[in-house]
Amino acid sequence: MKIGYPCINLRIGCRSSSAFRLRSYSPSLLREKVAGNLGCLMKTLEFNVPHRIFFFRISSDLVPFASHPVCRVNWRREFEKEFEEIGAFIMKYRIRISMHPDQFTLINSVDPGVFQRSVAELLYHADVLDAMGLGASAKIQVHVGGVYGERAKSIARFIRRFHTLDERIRRRLAIENDDRNYPAADCLAISRETGLPVICDVFHHRLNNRGERIRDILFLIARTWRRSDGVMMVDYSSQKRGGRRGAHAYSIDLGDFRKFLALSRPLDFDLMLEIKDKERSALSAVAMARADVRFNLRS
DNA sequence: GGAAGTCAAGTCTCG
DNA sequence: CGAGACTTGACTTCC
Numbered sequence: 001m002k003i004g005y006p007c008i009n010l011r012i013g014c015r016s017s018s019a020f021r022l023r024s025y026s027p028s029l030l031r032e033k034v035a036g037n038l039g040c041l042m043k044t045l046e047f048n049v050p051h052r053i054f055f056f057r058i059s060s061d062l063v064p065f066a067s068h069p070v071c072r073v074n075w076r077r078e079f080e081k082e083f084e085e086i087g088a089f090i091m092k093y094r095i096r097i098s099m100h101p102d103q104f105t106l107i108n109s110v111d112p113g114v115f116q117r118s119v120a121e122l123l124y125h126a127d128v129l130d131a132m133g134l135g136a137s138a139k140i141q142v143h144v145g146g147v148y149g150e151r152a153k154s155i156a157r158f159i160r161r162f163h164t165l166d167e168r169i170r171r172r173l174a175i176e177n178d179d180r181n182y183p184a185a186d187c188l189a190i191s192r193e194t195g196l197p198v199i200c201d202v203f204h205h206r207l208n209n210r211g212e213r214i215r216d217i218l219f220l221i222a223r224t225w226r227r228s229d230g231v232m233m234v235d236y237s238s239q240k241r242g243g244r245r246g247a248h249a250y251s252i253d254l255g256d257f258r259k260f261l262a263l264s265r266p267l268d269f270d271l272m273l274e275i276k277d278k279e280r281s282a283l284s285a286v287a288m289a290r291a292d293v294r295f296n297l298r299s
Numbered sequence: 300g301g302a303a304g305t306c307a308a309g310t311c312t313c314g
Numbered sequence: 315c316g317a318g319a320c321t322t323g324a325c326t327t328c329c
Contacts, residue, residue, distance in 0.1 A: 006322085007321075008322075017322080017324095018324090018325095019324080020324095020326090021305085021307095021324095022306080024325080024326080057321080059321095059322090060321090061322095065307080068308090070307095100321060102308085102309095102320080102321075103308085103319090103321090104309055105308090105309090106309065109310090111309085114308080117307090117308065121308085145310085146309075146310050147310090178320090180310095180312085181310090235321090237321095244318095246319085247319090274321060
C-alpha cells in the first residue's frame with residue numbers, strides 16, 4: 001500500500017497549482033506559471049519520498065487554461081525536458097500518480113458542447129501524464145456525471161461516449177463513485193460494459209450506497225483492476241465534525257482510519273487521503289500504518 | 300500590506 | 315431563483 005495526498009503540500013512554501021485569471025492571459029505569463037508549477041511539483045515529490053509518501057495527485061492547474069482555446073503555447077514541447085525529469089523521478093521511486101479533472105468535465109452531459117470541452121480537458125490530462133512518460137497505471141479519475149432526471153439513459157450515454165474517446169484517454173480513465181448521483185453499484189455496471197477500473201471513494205460510499213458493506217464493495221471493485229491498471233486506487237476521507245453532510249474533515253481521524261485498514265485486509269491498494277490538511281494527515285497515516293505490522297505499507 | 304470583489308467551464312440541492 | 319458545494323480559495327484590484 002502506498003499512501004498519498006492531493007495536489008498541494010502546505011509546508012514547502014510553493015504550490016504546483018498556481019494560476020491566473022483568463023483576463024490576464026498572455027503566453028509569457030503562462031510560461032512563467034508552468035515553469036513555477038513544474039518546479040514546485042518536483043519539490044513536492046522530493047519532499048514526499050523521504051517521508052515515505054509514494055502516492056500523489058497532480059493538480060489540474062499544472063498548466064492553466066491548457067484546454068482553453070486561448071492557449072496557443074506548445075507547452076508540452078517547450079517544457080519537454082522538465083516533464084521528462086519529473087517523470088524519471090516518479091519512475092525511479094515508483095511513485096503512484098493520479099489526476100482528477102474538476103466538476104466541469106462531464107463525459108455524459110446532455111449538452112454536446114460540454115462533452116466536447118470535456119474531451120479537450122481529458123486530452124490535456126493525458127498529455128501531462130504522457131509527457132512524463134508514465135504508463136497506464138497513472139490514472140485520470142472522473143465521476144460518471146449528471147443524472148439529468150434519467151439515470152439509465154445517462155449511464156448509457158456515458159458508455160456510448162466512452163467508446164468514442166481517444167485511446168490516450170481510455171487507457172488512463174477510472175471512474176469514481178460520488179456522494180449523490182452514482183453509487184459504486186452503478187460504477188460496477190459501467191465497468192462491465194467498458195472495462196474501466198473503479199475507484200472506491202470510501203467516504204462517498206458511506207453517504208451513497210445500495211446497502212453494500214464497505215468490505216464487500218471493495219472486493220467487488222478490486223476485480224475491475226487489471227494488471228495494466230496497476231494496484232487498485234482507493235480514496236479515503238471522513239466527515240468533518242459538525243460540518244455539512246459530505247464535508248471533508250480537516251484532519252484525519254486515526255481511529256476511523258485504523259478500523260478501515262483492518263476491515264479492508266488483506267486487499268492491497270494505493271490510498272489517497274482527501275483531507276484538508278494534506279501532507280500532515282498523510283504523514284500521520286504513514287506513521288500509524290508503519291507501526292502496525294498487520295499493514296504491509298511500502299517503506 | 301490588507302481587504303474586498305471576482306473568477307472558464309456544469310450540475311444538483313437547499314433555502 | 316440564487317447561492318453554495320464540489321478534490322480546492324486564490325488572483326486582482328483598490329485603498
